[in-house]
Amino acid sequence: MPVDIADIQQLVDAQEHWRGRQTINLIASENPQSPAVRALQNSDFMARYAEGHPNRGDEVRRYYQGTRYIDQIETMAREELLALTRCRQADVRPISGNAANTALALGYLRGGDTVIVNSTPAGGHISHNTIGVFGRRIQTRGLSLNLEAPRAIPLHYFPLAEDLYHIDVPKSLDLIAQTKPRLLVLGKSLILFPEPVQALAPLCRELGIPLLYDAAHVFGLIVGGQFQDPWREGATWVTASTHKTFPGPQRGVILADLDEEQERQYWPSADRGVFPGSSSNHHLHTLPALVVAIREMRQHATAYAAQIVRNAQTLGRALDDEGIGVEARDFGYTASHQLAVNVAAYGGGVAVAQRLEANDIIVNYNLLPWDTEPRRPSGLRLGVQEMTRYGMREDEMQRLAGLVSDAIKGKDVREAIHALRASCRTLHYV
Ligand SMILES: Cc1ncc(COP(=O)(O)O)c(C=O)c1O
Numbered sequence: 001m002p003v004d005i006a007d008i009q010q011l012v013d014a015q016e017h018w019r020g021r022q023t024i025n026l027i028a029s030e031n032p033q034s035p036a037v038r039a040l041q042n043s044d045f046m047a048r049y050a051e052g053h054p055n056r057g058d059e060v061r062r063y064y065q066g067t068r069y070i071d072q073i074e075t076m077a078r079e080e081l082l083a084l085t086r087c088r089q090a091d092v093r094p095i096s097g098n099a100a101n102t103a104l105a106l107g108y109l110r111g112g113d114t115v116i117v118n119s120t121p122a123g124g125h126i127s128h129n130t131i132g133v134f135g136r137r138i139q140t141r142g143l144s145l146n147l148e149a150p151r152a153i154p155l156h157y158f159p160l161a162e163d164l165y166h167i168d169v170p171k172s173l174d175l176i177a178q179t180k181p182r183l184l185v186l187g188k189s190l191i192l193f194p195e196p197v198q199a200l201a202p203l204c205r206e207l208g209i210p211l212l213y214d215a216a217h218v219f220g221l222i223v224g225g226q227f228q229d230p231w232r233e234g235a236t237w238v239t240a241s242t243h244k245t246f247p248g249p250q251r252g253v254i255l256a257d258l259d260e261e262q263e264r265q266y267w268p269s270a271d272r273g274v275f276p277g278s279s280s281n282h283h284l285h286t287l288p289a290l291v292v293a294i295r296e297m298r299q300h301a302t303a304y305a306a307q308i309v310r311n312a313q314t315l316g317r318a319l320d321d322e323g324i325g326v327e328a329r330d331f332g333y334t335a336s337h338q339l340a341v342n343v344a345a346y347g348g349g350v351a352v353a354q355r356l357e358a359n360d361i362i363v364n365y366n367l368l369p370w371d372t373e374p375r376r377p378s379g380l381r382l383g384v385q386e387m388t389r390y391g392m393r394e395d396e397m398q399r400l401a402g403l404v405s406d407a408i409k410g411k412d413v414r415e416a417i418h419a420l421r422a423s424c425r426t427l428h429y430v
Helices: 006-022 035-039 068-085 097-108 133-138 169-179 197-207 219-223 260-278 284-321 349-358 385-389 394-408 414-422
Strands: 089-091 115-117 155-157 183-186 211-214 237-241 252-256 338-342 364-366 379-383
Touching (some): 068 089, 068 219, 068 284, 089 260, 097 133, 097 211, 097 252, 097 260, 115 133, 169 197, 197 211, 219 284, 252 260, 284 338, 284 385, 284 394, 349 394, 394 414
Parallel strands (some): 115 155, 115 183, 183 211
Antiparallel strands (some): 237 252, 338 379, 364 379
16 A cells, blocks of 8 residues: 655645745745746656766676666756756766865865955855865864864855955955965855956966855856856856755856866865765756756746846845835946845844744845854845746846835735735746
8 A cells, every 4th residue: 555645745836836836036046946847857867876977888887787868858958058058067966066066176276275255245155164164174183174173174254345345355365375275266145246266367377276155046047148158257066055046946057167287186076076076966857857957948038037136136226215225326336147135124034034923024134244143143035036937027127126025014915915926837948
């Protein structure tokens, strides 16, 4: 007799209804998948194994038999992604952005190496930081992960400009010259503005320091010609999630555009770091779905990415007009899909995020650059990519700003939120 799944099914159905149809979703790292991307994940590939690289003719590069169709799909994913990004090297096997970062940390760094990263309050991802994979990888016995300790790991933070949302380039150049790090890690989780890749790359090249750009959040924008072009600006490797602004299945990628000499120098770290470093079998059922998402982006990325940025800027201005403290006003609030909102005056990030959830507006609380207590963030991070995919444009952003502002101030707007969401249920750009 089959096992009883009624209670499990009920939870799945409740999730589909609530987060899939009822709530306004403003989590900056999420995105709904198109029907084709969803459908193609349910196949025999989910039961299979394929370590190594696709076999090539008679050359055996897999560690398993039975991979002929997996090999074709993985090759398609790699080649179509290279064409989409105009890159020369790609690894599509990391199972997430974190696994892609871990691959490079394992492949390129050793204990005692020096790295420069964005701090967590400045928006850096926890994986870049002391307790994340980069911090732990450079740790040697006896060195503390606490940077205040007398013998701490050699991890440094990029100095920030006065506005706290941009890196201070002259000070960073000094820090690089002084510390001669083994690696720079740019890109972050709270990312409003492009990173100064172009300004830092010449010194890095001169000193032989590679630059890793973590595009986990902004990969879809970059593919759509927005934000920045990290490869052509001088990044050595770009890691990304394929499911944040890039609307694919939950996976990761490493991409580079290196000439032959640089490829020999830097690509083996990525290749060996992925396997047998951070991934072995790599969730093969999501690979066909990745190819679908690549094709959707080939067709729609330009319009999609431009609308995202317009929506984020519109929401920022409208919230600011409502008296809600949107950060980086002097810079137009944002050049990405995200906004940083200061809600310290309304009870702080945690309380306000809960208040919004009670109104079916889903956001995450976030540290702002001056916050010192990880458990007491002043801010919210909002992302508009998902609602843009559901067809929201500037008018809907104006309406949404009024409702978010009312909810932050304590009004019950749940019904109005449901009505707004009901008018935006069709997925666009697919
Ligand atoms: C900058 C950055 N890098 C890496 C990651 C991890 O990506 P994933 O969730 O795909 O492992 C995140 C997650 O949000 C992120 O913000």
